[in-house]
Amino acid sequence: SPDLDSITYALAGRLDVARGWGLRDETFNCLDAVGALGAETWFNLGDRDLATHLVRTERLNAGEPLSAVTAQLARRQGVASLILPMSDEPVRTRILTSDLPGVASGWLDFQEYFVREKASLAVVDVAYAGAGDATPAPGVVDAIADADVVVVCPSNPVTSIGPILAVPGLVAALHATRAPVIGVSPIVGDAPVSGPAGALMRARGLPVSSLGVAQAYRGWLDSLVVDVRDAELASALRDLGIASVVADILMTDHAREVALARVVLEGACA
Template sequence: MASSPRVVVLAGGVGGSKFTLGVREALARRGAPEATVVVNTGDDLWLSGVRLQPDVDSILYALAGVGDTERGWGRAGDTERVNHELQQWGAGWPWFTLGDLDLGTHLARTGWLREGLTPTLVLERLSRRWPLGVRMLPMTDAEVDTYVRVDGGAVLHFQEWWTRHRAQLTPLEFTNPGMRHARPAPGVAEAIADADVVLVAPSNPVVSIGPILAVPGMREALAATSAQVVGVSPIIGGAVVRGMADVCLTAIGVETSAAAVAAHYGARRDGGVLDAWLLAEEDAALAASVDAGGVRAVVAPLWMRDALASADIVDAALAAAGH
């Protein structure tokens, strides 16, 4: 009979949303406790006076079953009347759509923040609306929005570089002002310490997982836990599955390959974060290279076509951790 491990997931973006659905399904099969999902908040921003948390909301909506699976963000069946009106006033960003239902989330969040609630408490309150089947925590309560310095010297908010320019402006550096003073959100370090397994989702290694690992104290928590830390490659067959992670990887000098990303995260025994790494079947030839870097390579099917397929990937990751 499969064991019932306590699981922590580090996640962000569409890949993180799909993977988290798989985590919920896999743990439900085992009768295991709900996972704790530590979500990237590096792509958060203020826009038109409201606080947006794109990765938080993507995972929240996916778990609630109300996300727009076609676009990969926002609410299914949403309308854009308010967004249109904002544009008529010349407010907001014309290339950054806020759906009406989605805006309701942002307004609720902003109101609670202005009342003095922390992002952790706000996310707890947002999570009460639907039976999510996981516990969601922001990576930090500090504001550490990601900025991109591009060729030519301009510095853009990540969302402008990613959404408006579609990552076509050559990035030279990704920064998170305020990160030096950030700390893991309440409950994050404790969840990692108590976990049996920590899973690194197949999210963008640079702008989704990178900010999580950059929070002071996060790597120390991962180093100290007795849990096995297992990552899942976001690269299949030498290509990104979705988005523009390859552009981000190139900017920090990392090849777009499953083995290179494993080396980027590094082996925990050598000061990195990984004990094991799931590679796609298409990348099986790279397993020896991953093993040589001190990370145990496990080859498995990695296409997250639906929640059941994602759950099978999670099962393989848990098995790699001895569960």
């Protein structure tokens, strides 16, 4: 999972769907109090969301693995689905920029780049610190091997999916699974649907297009759902060994979300 909390909150029916993260009907009393005391408040966690972080940090500091803590938090919120982190070892996405005065190395943690700086800085490079020493969390490789379908959601291929692929053994598991592997492009035309995926893809040498997404997943991706405006990419995708599924991929309401989910499952089984 690229975002354990958002997925858990969504499955528990607690997600703030308007923002796409955090909890519905959240309050920010702790953040307001911290700001009143002169501390930084750019990392905008609500009160109940902060409770999740406090409990998780306490259990991790006590020596419990992230996968076990994740399962406990999911059960406490009534989530029966299996939610797995990619690894129990820490992997941190780092962004190299040349734009930030006063930062000698130029490296920022991803949340500093994305939240504090609002993804406004030029991106020179991206690194996944700790990935080389990480191992897949218990159950992750088996889940990929035993899946009926593997779906790569329309997340940022560099900072959401990229860290997962950087953990040794996970690309091999995607190669080895007998399940169809289908992705949904987060790019329409030459621009991301949302967020800084374009700048991050360019920093990794990928074209900002559905074709660039396919290149990032080449070798293990069987098919890619692309927007109707990118239907002409079918031949180029085929040259990469990837079948295209053409649909309206913009999820502007719940009905369109459900419709796209059906397209994905039908496309995987085609």
